[in-house]
Amino acid sequence: MRIAIPIKQVPDTKSVRLDESTGTLVRDGIESIVNPLDLYAIELALQARERLDGETTAISMGPPKAEEALREALAMGIDHAVLATDRTFAGSDTWATAKVLAETIRYHGAPDLVICGERATDGDTGQVGPALAAFLGLPVAAYVNSVKKISRNSITVSKLLEDGEETVELPLPALITVVKEVAVPRLPTLSGKRRAISADILIVSNDNLRLPDSELGLKGSPTRVAKTFTPKATRECVNRTAATAEEAIPAARDLMAFLNDRGIRLSSEASQ
Amino acid sequence: MTPNGDIWIWAETTTEGGLSETALELLARARPLADKRGSRVKALVISDSVDDAQVAILAAGGADKIVVFESPELRYFAVAPYAACLETVVRDDTPEIFLAAATYAGRTLAPYVAARVRAGLTADCVELDIDSETGELLQTRPAIGGNIMATIKTPTARPQMATIRPNSTPIPMPDKSRKAHISRRQLPSPLPSPEGRRVSFVPSESCSLKNADKVVVVGRGIGKPANIEPFAEFAESIGAALGATREVVDRGWLPYSHQIGLSGKTITPKLYVGFGVSGAIQHLAGMRSAETIVAINTDPAAPIFQVADFGIVGDAMAFLPALKKPLDTKEAAR
Numbered sequence: 001m002r003i004a005i006p007i008k009q010v011p012d013t014k015s016v017r018l019d020e021s022t023g024t025l026v027r028d029g030i031e032s033i034v035n036p037l038d039l040y041a042i043e044l045a046l047q048a049r050e051r052l053d054g055e056t057t058a059i060s061m062g063p064p065k066a067e068e069a070l071r072e073a074l075a076m077g078i079d080h081a082v083l084a085t086d087r088t089f090a091g092s093d094t095w096a097t098a099k100v101l102a103e104t105i106r107y108h109g110a111p112d113l114v115i116c117g118e119r120a121t122d123g124d125t126g127q128v129g130p131a132l133a134a135f136l137g138l139p140v141a142a143y144v145n146s147v148k149k150i151s152r153n154s155i156t157v158s159k160l161l162e163d164g165e166e167t168v169e170l171p172l173p174a175l176i177t178v179v180k181e182v183a184v185p186r187l188p189t190l191s192g193k194r195r196a197i198s199a200d201i202l203i204v205s206n207d208n209l210r211l212p213d214s215e216l217g218l219k220g221s222p223t224r225v226a227k228t229f230t231p232k233a234t235r236e237c238v239n240r241t242a243a244t245a246e247e248a249i250p251a252a253r254d255l256m257a258f259l260n261d262r263g264i265r266l267s268s269e270a271s272q
Numbered sequence: 273m274t275p276n277g278d279i280w281i282w283a284e285t286t287t288e289g290g291l292s293e294t295a296l297e298l299l300a301r302a303r304p305l306a307d308k309r310g311s312r313v314k315a316l317v318i319s320d321s322v323d324d325a326q327v328a329i330l331a332a333g334g335a336d337k338i339v340v341f342e343s344p345e346l347r348y349f350a351v352a353p354y355a356a357c358l359e360t361v362v363r364d365d366t367p368e369i370f371l372a373a374a375t376y377a378g379r380t381l382a383p384y385v386a387a388r389v390r391a392g393l394t395a396d397c398v399e400l401d402i403d404s405e406t407g408e409l410l411q412t413r414p415a416i417g418g419n420i421m422a423t424i425k426t427p428t429a430r431p432q433m434a435t436i437r438p439n440s441t442p443i444p445m446p447d448k449s450r451k452a453h454i455s456r457r458q459l460p461s462p463l464p465s466p467e468g469r470r471v472s473f474v475p476s477e478s479c480s481l482k483n484a485d486k487v488v489v490v491g492r493g494i495g496k497p498a499n500i501e502p503f504a505e506f507a508e509s510i511g512a513a514l515g516a517t518r519e520v521v522d523r524g525w526l527p528y529s530h531q532i533g534l535s536g537k538t539i540t541p542k543l544y545v546g547f548g549v550s551g552a553i554q555h556l557a558g559m560r561s562a563e564t565i566v567a568i569n570t571d572p573a574a575p576i577f578q579v580a581d582f583g584i585v586g587d588a589m590a591f592l593p594a595l596k597k598p599l600d601t602k603e604a605a606r
Contacts, residue, residue, distance in 0.1 A: 011416075022574075023292060032503075037535070037553070057469065058277060076408070093392075094383065094395075095386065095387060095390065095392070095393070098383075098387055099387075099439070104488070115319070116509060121535070122415070123415065124395070124396065124414070125383075125394075125395035125396070125417075126379050126383075126395060126532060127379075127386070127393060127395055128383070129383075130351070130379075130380050130381075130382075130383040130387070131383040131384065131386065132349075132383040132385035132387075133384060134355075134383075134384045134385070134388045135387055139351075139352070139467030139468060140351055140380065140384065140467065141467075142379070142380040143376045143379075143380070143469060145528070156471060159376070160376050160437075160476075161287060161293070161349070161375075161376050162286070162375050162376060162377070162482075163286050163287050163288070163378065163475055163476060164473055164474050164475040164476045165473070165474045166287075166348075166470065166472070166473045167470075167471040167472045167474075168467075168468035168469060168470055168471060169468055169469045170467060170468040171451065171468075173458075174467075174468075178523075179528065180521075180528055181527070181528045182534075186399075200314060204393055204503070205568055209287035220428035221571035222390065222392030222393075222426050222428075223393070223394060223424050223425070223426050223448075224385075224390040224424065224425055224426070224427060225422050225423070225424055226410065226423045226425045227417065228415070228420045228422045228424045229417070229420065229421050229423075230420060231414065231420070231421050232420070235565070235580065235581050236581070237577055237578070237580045237581060237583045238350060238465065238581065238582045238583065239577070239583045239584075239585065240582075240583070240584045240585070241584070241585045241586060242568075242584050242586030242587075242590070242591050242594070243586055244586065245590065245594070246549070246592035247586070248586065248590060248593070249594050251584050251586070251591070252591070252594035252595050254566075255566065255582055255584065256583050256595075258581075259543070259564065259566075259582075262563075262564055264486075264542060264543050264564060265510075266510050266595065270413050
């Protein structure tokens with residue numbers, strides 16, 4: 001069984017700061033990490049490999065530096081890594097990203113299963129997984145929260161819907177996107193880290209993929225960022241302190257009166 | 273015929289077959305855009321059967337036309353057959369704009385189709401505007417973990433597709449005087465089979481979190497997993513759903529289905545009460561449009577207080593008992 005796991009290197013959004021004067025992101029000194037939601041996909045792939053035997057390949061599109069993310073996947077136990085990197089890929093939106101990833105996956109060899117994280121924590125779109133399925137012509141189950149059964153020919157998963165969870169059996173090859181409930185990511189082992197340092201990473205450029213310019217990078221992207229701005233927040237906040245039990249009682253009373261004025265009761269209808 | 277392309281929405285159906293509330297949210301978004309542009313609003317329904325009541329609801333919600341693909345094979349959402357229906361519309365009707373809700377199904381179908389028809393697609397929009405001259409859709413969404421807002425446009429590709437964050441749109445009073453034409457379309461031939469075999473469906477024990485009027489949310493500041501219980505009891509006693517921050521879920525104190533925020537659910541309840549919630553930007557993105565926000569946290573500098581209407585600086589566990597005392601109105605009046 002061949003399993004492909006598209007991953008992305010992202011800035012650690014927990015440490016992203018904004019330059020208040022310009023409203024732009026301060027990127028200096030921001031650590032790059034593997035998209036945290038991809039770790040669940042990696043873990044699931046490793047578990048499937050352990051059960052079914054086969055090989056796992058992490059695939060990323062990004063600048064040369066994205067190699068670091070691939071090495072982290074290798075350190076967790078992923079077998080192979082492929083980096084699609086080319087100046088012409090820069091500025092890609094989700095359409096163009098999915099296009100390059102699809103071609104890179106094909107170039108490396110058709111997988112039986114593609115496992116994606118549900119979304120990347122920087123772009124937050126969740127669009128690349130389903131778009132990748134469309135480009136690869138694969139059946140897709142998105143927002144998978146548990147894998148019930150997997151064999152060489154099919155995979156049975158439960159996936160999230162607004163009103164419940166649906167279990168479906170997909171024939172393989174297929175693509176799934178997974179949410180964090182699906183697995184608990186393992187930590188890289190020392191030997192894994194050692195192996196990752198020297199492992200070969202297959203570098204793929206558009207010389208290999210031969211996609212037309214019109215489908216690459218900014219030029220190939222249907223969407224454009226027109227502007228960015230800092231979300232404006234802030235309401236008038238009524239403040240009370242309740243450091244002690246004595247202070248808590250009047251603070252709670254004020255709160256309830258405040259809510260009462262807004263037509264909200266802190267009690268269920270039944271108990272009134 | 274109007275000279276301009278129309279604005280389409282996907283009127284999603286629930287697993288039980290009814291119209292999803294998001295259909296009305298999308299109509300509420302589309303109607304003013306169409307009025308500004310001078311175009312029409314069309315609602316796409318893909319289902320096993322669409323009845324007159326559903327048509328009336330969509331008309332009253334702002335649709336000028338309701339386009340239906342109807343077949344027993346379209347009973348449940350599946351990407352392959354639903355995408356084929358939507359692609360038929362894109363090809364035959366050349367929509368200027370196509371809106372879907374950013375539900376699990378919408379966030380699966382829209383990118384799949386956008387890839388195939390080479391449309392521009394913007395995820396999880398919270399604000400929309402239109403250039404009345406060019407029909408260019410200005411799509412605003414949070415990015416980088418909610419740290420910035422980005423306005424996206426699609427200069428040339430059509431349709432301009434966007435998914436709209438559920439629960440981010442107030443639904444206006446239905447206008448029952450509005451009438452809409454219904455057009456039942458021929459199915460794509462052949463209609464692709466669903467990509468998988470549907471084995472079973474388990475309804476959520478409570479979809480209540482997203483639709484709840486009141487939500488009590490616990491953050492890491494409640495201290496330890498054993499402390500969840502009193503807050504869960506409190507939530508129940510006031511008829512509120514229980515939510516959690518990402519940190520609480522990551523620690524395994526509550527399941528993912530409770531998670532509020534960018535990587536969880538977006539909620540817009542009448543009342544949000546956060547206990548020990550510091551207000552990480554990714555959490556705020558999922559709850560900041562709640563009508564009234566109450567926060568209890570020990571750190572007076574916690575970001576949650578910047579979006580709160582009523583803030584209490586104190587320990588959530590210590591404060592909870594005070595809240596459980598019923599409001600004595602005589603005492604409050606003193």
